[in-house]
Amino acid sequence: MPVPEVETSLDPAIADRLKRTADGLVAAIVQEHGTGDVLMLAWMDDEALHRTLTTGRATYWSRSRGEYWVKGATSGHVQHVKKVSLDCDGDALLVTVEQIGAACHTGTHTCFTDDLEMR
């Protein structure tokens, strides 16, 4: 589901550095401050990034629900954002957060619990 055409106040100096998918999104890797655990992968459009940077609360674009999603708004498992870094080619963000409660909607600390067999 493509993101809506919303007016955004994202700093143009940042917006110019983003390389978005055809749907207008940038991948957001979420890492826990302190432990370094990678908690989840989510997606942001310009407006979600603007809200994340200005409110300090991690805000994503939900591709399945087609809406903005303040992490923890219903579960209470909020993410207080300590830092947001952009990668070298502008298509991925690293969001460092203080995670309250479980990051995963399944109730686990991280979403990456399914280890694949190597051989």
Added chain:
Amino acid sequence: MPVPEVETSLDPAIADRLKRTADGLVAAIVQEHGTGDVLMLAWMDDEALHRTLTTGRATYWSRSRGEYWVKGATSGHVQHVKKVSLDCDGDALLVTVEQIGAACHTGTHTCFTDDLEMR
């Protein structure tokens, strides 16, 4: 650039759990073993995942070049894979690696060097 229709030997039990983009890809977050540093974000199709799991050398699909890419094949900055984990909804992988040299093609340790201002 969509991935080619290649025969792949990826274990069907794994392939069944993947939720791919329209281009047939799954995001691969690369984290350094030991330090926990998030190094880069890359992409894998089924065959790249198969090669990664069976060779122990991180192998991606290059969207810009339209080809498989064994990380470090030309630079020497290879990634020895310690673990690959799939996330709860099957659209992201966490690849834990021993990184030789710089992970980023710019020569820096990680690709996430551009810290965005929060306010």
